[in-house]
Amino acid sequence: MRKAFLTGVAVCALLSSFTASVPSPPPADNDQRLAALFDAYWEKNNRLFPLSATSQGDNRYNDQLPNDQTQVYRDSLRAFYQGYLGKLNGFNRNQLSDTDKISYDIFQYKLQTELSGLKLNTWMTPFKQFWGLPISFVQLGSGQGAQPFKTVQDYDNWLLRAKRFPVWADSAISNFRRGAKAGVVLPKALVLKMIPQAQALVVSDATKSVFYGPINKLPAGISAAERQRLTAAYQQLILTDIGPTYKKLGDFLQNEYLPQARTTTGLADVPGGPALYAYYTKLWTTTDKTPAEIYQTGLSEVKRIRAEMERVKTQVGFKGDLPAFFAYMKTDPKFMPYKSAEEVLTAYRGIQARIAPALPKYFSLMPKSAFEIRQTEAFRAASASAEYNRAAADGSRPGIFYVPILDAAKFTTPGMESLFLHEAIPGHHFHISLQQENTALPKFRRFGGYSASSEGWALYTESLGKELGVYTDPYQYMGALSNEIHRAIRLVVDVGMNTKGLTREQAIKYMMDNEAINEQKSTAEIERYMAIPGQALSYKIGQLKIQELRDKYKKQLGAKFSLRAFHDEFLKDGIMPLAVLERKMDAWAAAQK
Template sequence: MRKTILTGVAVCSLLASFTLPALRPQRPADDDKRLAALFDAYWEKNNRLFPLSATSQGDNRYNDQLPNDQTKAYRDTLQAFYQGYLAKLGSFKRAQLSANDKISYDIFQYKLQTELNGLRQNAWLTPFKQFWGLPISFVQLGSGEGAQPFKTVQDYDNWLVRARQFPVWADSAISNFRRGAKAGVVLPRALVVKMIPQAQALVVAEAPKSIFYGPINKLPASFSAADKQRLTTAYQQLILTDIVPTYKKLADFLQNEYLPKARTTTGLADVPGGPELYKFYVKNWTTTDKTPEEIYQTGLAEVKRIRSEMERVKTQVGFKGDLPAFFQYMKTHKQFMPYKTPEEVLTAYRGIQARIMPALPKYFSRQPKSAFEIRQTEAFRAASASAEYNRAAADGSRPGIFYVPILDAATFTTPGMESLFLHEAIPGHHFHISLQQENTALPKFRRFGGYSASSEGWALYTESLGKELGLYTDPYQYMGALSNEIHRAIRLVVDVGMNTKGMTREQAIKYMMDNEAINEQRATAEIERYMAIPGQALSYKIGQLKIQELRDKYKKQLGAKFSLRAFHDEFLKDGIMPLAVLERKMDAWAAAQK
């Protein structure tokens, strides 16, 4: 879910501009061009409404904007925006569109309907959490290491203007937290206690000690002496008068006012409107009509299946003891902790990348042009972070980045590193997202859009390609891959369990630790992540199972005509989309192969 913000002036401007040019009756042959114009107009307004998303795509026109998405006026603006474009879409006859435009039509309709359904929910009463939200993404932007560019004097000035709007956003967020508390819609205490130190860590007495001073530490040599002096002074003032006081205000509010009102319960079933909100999240994140109970039962079945394969590997390596003991062995034995420094961990991941590169052309004729880097997750957020991928800029100005949280290199364990790299980096997210962005034939809402069930499903599916790509030769790495897969199956059980079956945070942590090789610290961070983003964790396994189902179906249908590389190419060709739209597209491809 995107969290961005608009000034009052910009909101009024947008409301005034919602009326589209009249779409006069024309010949069906013109529909493709008219639809393309509609998509272009939509995307222009979308980037004005969501300037942080525009920045992440490399569209730098709005880098000085930080709209206040915490207001009713902003939500009303979105309501009019989505409803207006849904009405315009209804003027087209889908049957008369080209094959690719039919896909665009279906995705666009699905997107608008989903956004409108989301606006009916009360999620705005909990503006941010320990795992996502502007207070976290704001740091990544302002550090100089994220999507916000700091190359020109104008870039530096853009951030000054954008960042000065953060205090207003924070005041509105606090107001919404208070309204939520009055309505009984509050976050679990376990999450709030993690949010407080995140904010406190950004409160410093001296500007140079702030992570937001990063851009000043890297002032380009080409800047004039006058600009360097002006910007240094301005950034010091920004940090000490706007940013630090705002984070202190957030920390103090959470500590003194909100924490005492936080709930001791775990799931959404325990707050007003929670059950309806969870059903929305399940549909939104999985892009299916599966019920929570169906997903729960799928999770139980997958956990059982994967455990059986784990037992086989345990026997293969000659371990004497039960599966939980094997997990404990993999978590604690020194042979699985060979590193001394974070750089050694990053170097090991670069070695995995080097090993798979020669095999990739056999399974992928489509490979992205975007650059790729492996980096350590920033210290301020590492304790609550999982490994993740941040997309490259479409214009090539920023690489795709695989972030690895390394709290203590000496305790960083090796099993699962190979499958994690396949998932978060290559050929997982980096291939899928970069190829989509690089496909300029797609309308921009598809080039830069995303559906977790498709993208995360693909990333999890690519973990199954390890042996083909020359990995998993070490049984412990394969065991790590199984552990990563069962991790996603466990999510189906604990996410639904916490939100519909009364499973507590502590029970969910125990269930996870009982079924995979994971330590308590990481299991806790994972479970609290699911508490912060209900339903999102369901998308991985649901998407992977659908992709594997399609692969198996077409292999059976096509026999000798089936090409795994062609299957992968077709899947990646048109970008990320809801699973129902994806299956229709892939079915048409398979029929054409016959």
């Protein structure tokens, strides 16, 4: 799958030998050995996951595309994780420095979680409308993503990588078929969205393909002969490899898989579904909370936030009930002032400018990475939510806040401010960029992620709007409440669909009944949760934990509590499971006394 990795294995073997020969090494020596173990792990990890390496700016494997749809590949992962867990267990945690104890705990958690996941049948649904290689492949090959297109070698790397896509697709189709035989199939509603996604990427004119983008932007320094060669090669690639592969995927989904897709909604309706959802719940929340507990938390939060919404409705003098207020905010022309996508993007840039002066009061740690706001690409916008794509650690690519704009004239303003705080600054761009820029962290931490911590942080930052100089308009504050209740609703509908028989249609209605969202957006959201069960739980669970810690330390420390210091401590060590985070933050609070 990747280039040979004997060197990393040899290093690990030497480490294991050294461990056996020295029973009680001093702490400093333990720290050095642990750092070497992490380095060796990360080298092999990037060979196993070259697409992740590319996203981090490690360009050594940009020509690689492993077939991760095979049993051989899954077995190699199992051996990889089990081997490193065994090596980690050779260390005495008590002999490590405080920083390395955190790394030890995160590493152990990661390996155990990965091994648990490999026991499940997730491979029977290789991709969905919201995630998977057929989606990320377009972002890479368009020239707008992490895959670099600056040199002739970069262009040749993509040719080699892309030529492996047809084999991957054949294996994915095989896995879909095996899943269908076992009764593990996707809901029809999702398959119906996947089909046009694939069909849209089939072209008869290569120059009309999104994959022709890099040729349209060939660097000036490339010679005429190379330009001619690469142009011909990319046209052939699109017409003989990429286009036919998407056609094959679309035809398979349309003609063979769709008739077998299920009409039910949640994982409870597939073999092994309850165990799979329990795994996803733990994976995404990094807690031991049960789905039933999370469901009750969701109901409680929806009730609390609705009460605050009622207060704002009264404040602005709206006559009517809350659903009528939602309808007003979705349909009144004053909330739809834009005529073009560029006007929407300009409005978001205005939000960035407004919060910038207040940031130093609440953050002394700020990222160096550049940041941009872009419109979500047309091919995926219909099924996309706003999102953040991380910057390259070496500064070669900015962090990007993507905004799906299907029709600028119908783009509503309430919620824009809180969305920017969440997806961009000081949400994901701060958290992820600061983590990547911290070269003192081992690479598995610099480039790792836990949704409950990262999404929890992003949702928590929405509560800082008034401090940062936004939410001065009650409708924007109402939008922030709508965004918060949106995350509370997720606890109800995600658990409800997967354990309580809640249907897709009932979930869409529940969402529309409790927030200012139109049917199109609500449908896209619910179908996203169907595609990534459990992920939507991470936001509110993480936010509630961060807010709980802030309140606890403010009470403990009194006048000694600094919100800026709290934020800096949270951010400086990167993203981690919530239990590890709480131990770290408790130690920080104790030191403040």
